[in-house]
Amino acid sequence: MDALDQLAGSATALLDRxxxxxxxxxxxxxxxxxPLLRRLGALPGAATSTIAxxxxxxxxxxxxxxxxxxQVYEERxxxxxxxxxxxxxxxxxxxxxxxxxSTHLGEMAGKLAATEGYSAAVAEWIEQSRVELARQLAxxxxxxxxxxxxxxxxxxxxxxxxxxxxxxxxxAVDVACERAEALLRRWQVDLxxxxxxxxxxxxxxxxxxTRA
Numbered sequence: 001m002d003a004l005d006q007l008a009g010s011a012t013a014l015l016d017r018x019x020x021x022x023x024x025x026x027x028x029x030x031x032x033x034x035p036l037l038r039r040l041g042a043l044p045g046a047a048t049s050t051i052a053x054x055x056x057x058x059x060x061x062x063x064x065x066x067x068x069x070x071q072v073y074e075e076r077x078x079x080x081x082x083x084x085x086x087x088x089x090x091x092x093x094x095x096x097x098x099x100x101x102s103t104h105l106g107e108m109a110g111k112l113a114a115t116e117g118y119s120a121a122v123a124e125w126i127e128q129s130r131v132e133l134a135r136q137l138a139x140x141x142x143x144x145x146x147x148x149x150x151x152x153x154x155x156x157x158x159x160x161x162x163x164x165x166x167x168x169x170x171x172a173v174d175v176a177c178e179r180a181e182a183l184l185r186r187w188q189v190d191l192x193x194x195x196x197x198x199x200x201x202x203x204x205x206x207x208x209x210t211r212a
Contacts, residue, residue: 003134004052011137015045015169017149018162025154027163036170040177044169051133051173056123066116070109077105096199104196114190118183125183129176136172140165 022043027033040047081102140146145161152158 002130003138004130007134007137007141008052010141011048012045014141014146014149014165015048018165018169019043019045021149021154021158021162022166025159025162027166028160031163031167033163033167033170036167036174040170040174042170042173044166047170047173048133048137051129051176054126054130056126056130059119059123059126062119063116066112066119070112070116073105073109073112077102077109080105093201096201100197100199104194107194111191111194114187118187118191121183121187125176125179129172129179132175133169133172136168140168 022033037043042050080098143165145164148157148161149165152161
């Protein structure tokens with residue numbers, strides 16, 4: 001259990017009030033919450049629930065399994081590359097395909113290594129995002145605006161307070177989303193699909209004898 005889990009109960013009650021106040025009364029014109037609402041397309045409570053539902057542990061735990069699979073691909077590629085020698089036209093074609101497959105398995109090992117790295121990076125992103133959101137929630141839970149939203153009837157003071165709380169919470173979520181987009185851009189090439197490229201052996205004239 002981390003800080004976000006510990007704050008979940010109190011934060012949920014407050015953010016439900018914030019969401020309902022913003023839905024019913026809106027926010028002051030020109031308030032910083034408006035661009036955040038447009039970019040994220042979610043109210044503070046819903047955005048918080050999304051981050052709170054993310055857990056780093058499953059992604060972090062995937063590392064050892066991927067590392068073992070990387071070793072299997074590397075070993076299979078080496079085995080195929082060194083699987084004896086044939087003689088004759090058919091052997092040349094077989095050798096070309098064997099070399100291509102060995103190369104492909106090595107490249108697949110590289111893709112798995114990238115997947116392992118990406119999983120670790122996403123786990124770190126989740127953990128950091130949860131910490132930053134928890135910090136903002138702790139601040140707003142003890143704020144004057146939280147008291148105003150809780151005790152005041154719907155009106156200007158309540159909507160202003162709700163907008164202030166919402167802007168702080170959505171600001172943390174917006175930063176997390178920007179970091180997620182940067183993470184995707186960083187790993188996009190490394191995680192791209194890797195199709196198998198068969199060798200271009202051209203026409204083959206098979207002789208009567210092939211030695212293995």
